[in-house]
Amino acid sequence: MAPAEENTAAEDRDLVERACRGDRVAFQMLVERYQKRVYGIAYGMVYNADDALDISQETFIRVHRYLDSFQGSSSFYTWLYRIVVNLCVDHLRRKSHEATVDYDDTLQHTDTSELQPSAIGDPVRALGDRELGAELERALRQLSPVHRAVLQLREVEGLSYQEMAKVMGCSVGTIMSRLFHARKRMQKLLGGYLEDTTPKEA
Amino acid sequence: MARDDDLLMRFHDGELSVSQARVVEERLRAAPAAATRLRAMDALGHALRERTRLAVERQSFDGFFERVERGARQARPLGLRERVAFRLRDWLRPWAVWPVAAAAGVALLALVALGVHNGSGGANDCTIESLEYSGSAGAVFLIPDDKGGGHTTVIWTNETEEQDDAESH
Numbered sequence: 015m016a017p018a019e020e021n022t023a024a025e026d027r028d029l030v031e032r033a034c035r036g037d038r039v040a041f042q043m044l045v046e047r048y049q050k051r052v053y054g055i056a057y058g059m060v061y062n063a064d065d066a067l068d069i070s071q072e073t074f075i076r077v078h079r080y081l082d083s084f085q086g087s088s089s090f091y092t093w094l095y096r097i098v099v100n101l102c103v104d105h106l107r108r109k110s111h112e113a114t115v116d117y118d119d120t121l122q123h124t125d126t127s128e129l130q131p132s133a134i135g136d137p138v139r140a141l142g143d144r145e146l147g148a149e150l151e152r153a154l155r156q157l158s159p160v161h162r163a164v165l166q167l168r169e170v171e172g173l174s175y176q177e178m179a180k181v182m183g184c185s186v187g188t189i190m191s192r193l194f195h196a197r198k199r200m201q202k203l204l205g206g207y208l209e210d211t212t213p214k215e216a
Numbered sequence: 217m218a219r220d221d222d223l224l225m226r227f228h229d230g231e232l233s234v235s236q237a238r239v240v241e242e243r244l245r246a247a248p249a250a251a252t253r254l255r256a257m258d259a260l261g262h263a264l265r266e267r268t269r270l271a272v273e274r275q276s277f278d279g280f281f282e283r284v285e286r287g288a289r290q291a292r293p294l295g296l297r298e299r300v301a302f303r304l305r306d307w308l309r310p311w312a313v314w315p316v317a318a319a320a321g322v323a324l325l326a327l328v329a330l331g332v333h334n335g336s337g338g339a340n341d342c343t344i345e346s347l348e349y350s351g352s353a354g355a356v357f358l359i360p361d362d363k364g365g366g367h368t369t370v371i372w373t374n375e376t377e378e379q380d381d382a383e384s385h
Contacts, residue, residue, distance in 0.1 A: 054268045078288040169261040170268045
């Protein structure tokens with residue numbers, strides 16, 4: 015869930031101001047408040063625990079470095095998420111040997127046949143299946159970095175389209191298009207496998 | 217994206233108003249295919265959340281802050297150029313850049329077009345709808361150009377005689 019509550023934003027602003035003045039404890043509180051979220055985003059994009067931890071660490075080093083450049087016109091977490099997403103995208107581009115699929119965000123999409131969840135079944139049961147976990151990861155690896163990012167920001171962090179647009183530096187329309195593509199692609203990639211794992215009716 | 221998909225996705229993502237969401241809920245009761253697509257989105261979201269939750273749970277953050285602090289200390293101080301670049305990059309997001317770039321492009325095209333027009337040898341067309349000046353000493357001269365049939369317009373006005381008179385008394 016996005017930490018969108020007013021008091022959280024006010025606390026963040028206070029911590030940022032104190033950290034800018036060199037308050038070590040305030041900076042530590044900021045790091046501890048967001049380290050798991052930042053790691054979650056990084057892991058959701060790079061799928062490697064060590065890389066995700068390195069990226070999370072680098073994210074906070076950059077936060078420390080640029081903290082007094084933070085304007086405060088946007089939320090602190092939006093700014094923070096932008097840094098981690100950009101670092102992940104850079105990381106993935108460096109490792110571009112991985113198969114990625116990009117889509118044209120401007121395309122019109124009318125085929126929704128791949129959004130059929132009949133194969134998904136009970137997600138809780140399915141998630142318990144290690145094989146499914148591996149398939150999920152394999153499918154995610156085939157998404158482009160920006161599609162991984164929108165899925166993570168929306169489904170895990172619960173950001174609104176507007177917030178995601180700020181993080182990704184694009185329009186709300188582009189965010190919606192990317193989300194649609196990412197979901198459709200995931201359904202297509204997971205569909206066949208999940209069909210086999212769904213209990214068949216007698 | 218089809219309109220139904222757009223609505224369904226926004227409904228799933230909590231981006232509809234209360235009244236819009238009610239309409240979609242009613243439609244879903246009568247549209248099993250749409251309800252099925254919605255469940256697909258729910259299932260995918262749930263799987264992603266669980267996957268991230270497990271990954272975060274498995275990760276130890278012991279000493280994380282200390283490592284960040286060490287890295288921050290080792291990072292060289294930020295130069296003015298870097299600060300400015302960072303702010304500009306932050307400000308010049310693509311959604312802001314493109315409209316500005318488009319406007320600048322149109323302005324540039326207009327300037328080029330005007331330049332071509334003016335550079336072709338023709339005079340600047342100008343229409344004076346009215347001309348007012350105080351006093352009686354004023355004139356408009358049309359001076360023929362040496363080359364071709366063009367002319368230069370000179371508008372001549374003197375200090376107002378009324379003002380001069382007032383000062384002389």
